[in-house]
Amino acid sequence: MNRQQLRKSLLAQRQALTAQQREDAAVQVLAHLQQLPELTQACNLGSYHSVRAELPTAQLNAALQTQGHQLALPVLHPVTPNHLLFLRIRETTIWHTNSYGIPEPALACADILPLAQLQVLLVPLVGFDRQGNRLGMGGGFYDRTLAAWYAGQLPHLQPIGLAYDCQQVERLPHAAWDVPLPRVITPAKLWDFRN
Secondary structure (H helix, E strand, O other): OOHHHHHHHHHHHHHHOOHHHHHHHHHHHHHHHHOOHHHOOOOEEEOOOOOOOOOOOHHHHHHHHHOOOEEEEEEEOOOOOOOEEEEEOOOOOOEEEOOOOOEEEOOOHHHEOOHHHOOEEEEOOOEEOOOOOEEOOOOOHHHHHHHHHHOOOOOOOEEEEEOOHHHEOOOOOOOOOOOOOOEEEOOOOEEEOOO
16 A cells, blocks of 8 residues: 555544544553653653544643643744644643644744753654554654654654554555654553664
């Protein structure tokens, strides 16, 4: 299958999960996440607002905030097209829906948290393989976001994909610009591709 066919198939599998299966999966992923050494102390943590049957992040994000982590969520960059900025989430954060139908915090310069200040970045995905290759929605936003990390410029940053078990495939076709993930967490396990 080519990338588009594979994306369509994986999205259909994700969509076929019941709401209860999705919520149960999120609880299991959070349990794995909370055992990571990087999260034993409060840190700056980038996450995302789940949409379209992605692994639910609302309760996961709330739990991480309750544990003292500074949560930051992405917004579409207002100046550089097809790039993301991460904004601190506060009780006073005002939300709106972006052009892709995804809720995001209203842009406030004081709330921008640069990637250089994030310790962990949770990454959405459509599929992943046993080498850590990631298939996204096709816009390249996270490949561009992680390009500096992949080039070794952000060695402190720990990207971690979040997925359902059904999103794992044997091998993904990948392009030169694709950024593989060092780790992916599914309900069943923590996949570590760093070794």
